[in-house]
Amino acid sequence: MNQNPEHIQHQIDELNVLLRQKRNAAGYWEGRLSSSALGVAVAITALHFYDAPANVPEISSGLNWLETNINPDGGFGDSPGSISNVSTSLLCYAAAKVCGHNEDLLLKVGDYLRSQNIDVNSEQLIPAILDFYKTDRTFSVPILTMCALCDVPGKEAFDSIPQLPFELSLLPRSFYSMLNLSVVSYAIPALVAVGIAIFRFKKKKNPLMRLIREASVKKSLRLLRKIQPESGGYLEAIPLTAFVCLCLIESGYRDLEVVGDGMSFLKRTQREDGSWPIDIDLSTWVTTLAVKSIKNHPEILTSEDKQKLTKHLLAIQNKQIHPFNGTQPGGWGWTSHSGSVPDGDDTPGMILALLALNQGNLGLVREPVLAGLKWLNQLQNNDGGFPTFSRGWGKLPFDQSCADLTGHAILAMAKTATIFVDSLSKKQISGIKKSFVKSLIYLEKQQHKTGYWLPLWFGNQHTVDHSNPVYGTARVTAYLNETLKTQFGKEYEIILKLMINRGCGYLVSVQNQDGSWGGAKNISGSIEETSLAVTALVGNGFQEECTSGMKWLAEKTKSDGLVAAPIGLYFASLWYDEEMYPLTAYLECLSAINDF
Numbered sequence: 001m002n003q004n005p006e007h008i009q010h011q012i013d014e015l016n017v018l019l020r021q022k023r024n025a026a027g028y029w030e031g032r033l034s035s036s037a038l039g040v041a042v043a044i045t046a047l048h049f050y051d052a053p054a055n056v057p058e059i060s061s062g063l064n065w066l067e068t069n070i071n072p073d074g075g076f077g078d079s080p081g082s083i084s085n086v087s088t089s090l091l092c093y094a095a096a097k098v099c100g101h102n103e104d105l106l107l108k109v110g111d112y113l114r115s116q117n118i119d120v121n122s123e124q125l126i127p128a129i130l131d132f133y134k135t136d137r138t139f140s141v142p143i144l145t146m147c148a149l150c151d152v153p154g155k156e157a158f159d160s161i162p163q164l165p166f167e168l169s170l171l172p173r174s175f176y177s178m179l180n181l182s183v184v185s186y187a188i189p190a191l192v193a194v195g196i197a198i199f200r201f202k203k204k205k206n207p208l209m210r211l212i213r214e215a216s217v218k219k220s221l222r223l224l225r226k227i228q229p230e231s232g233g234y235l236e237a238i239p240l241t242a243f244v245c246l247c248l249i250e251s252g253y254r255d256l257e258v259v260g261d262g263m264s265f266l267k268r269t270q271r272e273d274g275s276w277p278i279d280i281d282l283s284t285w286v287t288t289l290a291v292k293s294i295k296n297h298p299e300i301l302t303s304e305d306k307q308k309l310t311k312h313l314l315a316i317q318n319k320q321i322h323p324f325n326g327t328q329p330g331g332w333g334w335t336s337h338s339g340s341v342p343d344g345d346d347t348p349g350m351i352l353a354l355l356a357l358n359q360g361n362l363g364l365v366r367e368p369v370l371a372g373l374k375w376l377n378q379l380q381n382n383d384g385g386f387p388t389f390s391r392g393w394g395k396l397p398f399d400q401s402c403a404d405l406t407g408h409a410i411l412a413m414a415k416t417a418t419i420f421v422d423s424l425s426k427k428q429i430s431g432i433k434k435s436f437v438k439s440l441i442y443l444e445k446q447q448h449k450t451g452y453w454l455p456l457w458f459g460n461q462h463t464v465d466h467s468n469p470v471y472g473t474a475r476v477t478a479y480l481n482e483t484l485k486t487q488f489g490k491e492y493e494i495i496l497k498l499m500i501n502r503g504c505g506y507l508v509s510v511q512n513q514d515g516s517w518g519g520a521k522n523i524s525g526s527i528e529e530t531s532l533a534v535t536a537l538v539g540n541g542f543q544e545e546c547t548s549g550m551k552w553l554a555e556k557t558k559s560d561g562l563v564a565a566p567i568g569l570y571f572a573s574l575w576y577d578e579e580m581y582p583l584t585a586y587l588e589c590l591s592a593i594n595d596f
Contacts (some may be wrong), residue, residue: 061274075473166195172279330375384442451506459568515548
């Protein structure tokens with residue numbers, strides 16, 4: 001690498017200081033999610049329906065935030081840095097209308113929506129939104145339901161909104177994989193609350209289904225209460241919790257405890273500027289990213305730091321059958337708050353973080369790590385890949401296998417088996433290896449002929465289809481690079497190197513002329529995507545490409561700082577940015593360059 005080692009070390013030292021400063025008093029990282037126009041719109045609408053006079057300060061500050069953060073084209077993106085989109089703009093219009101805001105905001109948003117062929121006074125907006133989200137109604141039906149409740153275009157629209165089959169939520173979870181539900185598994189609260197609202201307002205009702213659904217309402221409401229976390233916020237997500245509350249309030253259930261606790265959650269989580277983030281935080285996820293960024297130099301944290309952090313991470317491991325989705329003990333979710341649900345990306349991330357933090361005392365984390373790996377192996381789908389929340393629950397994207405999570409799981413399996421090989425039985429090693437091989441086969445099948453893998457959770461708003469093959473390929477390639485250093489990696493070196501070489505070939509082919517990487521070829525670069533691409537490439541040659549990437553990063557961070565780019569959540573249907581992403585990605589990249 002044609003890089004000045006002293007300069008790189010100086011950058012690493014500066015970022016390490018910043019990384020340590022970002023920790024909270026408990027010793028871990030919380031990060032900061034961008035404020036969300038979508039979250040603001042749904043939250044203030046719920047507050048209005050719940051008690052408009054009592055919530056005037058919260059509603060007014062939320063509306064003022066929307067006024068301040070409207071895009072020049074009159075629309076709203078999901079975050080202040082996001083491109084305007086129809087769904088969020090429509091929700092902001094509905095919220096402003098029902099909360100009695102000034103006509104200027106309504107005119108601007110209405111003009112933007114008309115430029116996108118959406119007439120807020122026409123029922124044509126219903127098929128337009130349904131078509132945008134296709135068969136997945138996780139977002140489309142709640143959006144349309146809130147609009148109808150806000151008289152956009154009017155409550156008569158309920159007869160055109162698809163009925164969500166909330167009664168199916170009462171069946172045993174083992175049935176879900178056969179039901180082909182129109183919402184993803186994690187959105188059961190929306191399925192129930194929005195489904196009840198549509199049922200209450202729909203005039204045309206099948207007599208038989210009307211009887212079945214009427215008999216299911218009370219039991220469904222009890223289910224909502226059962227799966228509501230202590231915090232009151234479903235999945236710690238502002239929009240999901242607000243959708244649930246506003247639908248139940250307007251359906252006549254304002255006085256239920258589930259509504260009261262949900263509204264308390266919304267009021268408690270509003271920021272000083274009147275906004276809300278999309279979720280409280282991603283503390284578990286950003287903590288694992290922080291640890292990953294210094295994994296080769298754990299001495300950056302003191303022994304006391306590592307002990308404190310390890311204690312926290314072990315404390316938030318799920319130790320019971322989870323009430324939300326029924327998964328077994330052993331996994332980790334994305335945050336330390338009570339609404340978190342174990343998932344297939346945070347669990348391998350946490351396994352790797354615990355191993356990195358406790359290299360001198362692995363016995364302390366052996367059992368929790370093996371419990372996490374057992375949970376992970378139980379999550380694996382029949383195709384060999386790993387989904388996000390629940391094995392084989394449904395046919396929608398979040399419940400399907402995906403490459404980035406599978407690559408992460410492969411590394412966690414390989415590292416764990418290598419480190420604890422002497423204390424694992426032959427049966428345990430055989431089980432891990434079987435799962436590992438199935439995952440490799442899945443990844444090989446999922447790799448496009450040009451070498452890329454598509455991620456699930458991370459999109460790019462500038463690509464044509466909002467996908468992010470650079471992120472997916474860089475992440476999976478980096479995971480496989482690390483896997484090569486393990487015992488399993490040596491055993492399956494040929495297939496691993498074949499996939500790595502293809503992945504590197506793709507990354508090199510889509511590097512921008514200025515040295516950066518965006519989500520795909522000819523997409524403007526970001527600190528996150530460029531850092532991840534260089535990290536994936538650096539150990540595999542490609543010195544010229546890495547050098548130009550590092551030059552771009554140095555110039556970008558010097559001129560703009562560690563600016564976070566909007567990135568796609570929920571397969572590019574929702575956008576946010578997180579302040580820890582550029583910091584951890586760049587630090588990981590610099591460390592990889594320095595070690596090489």
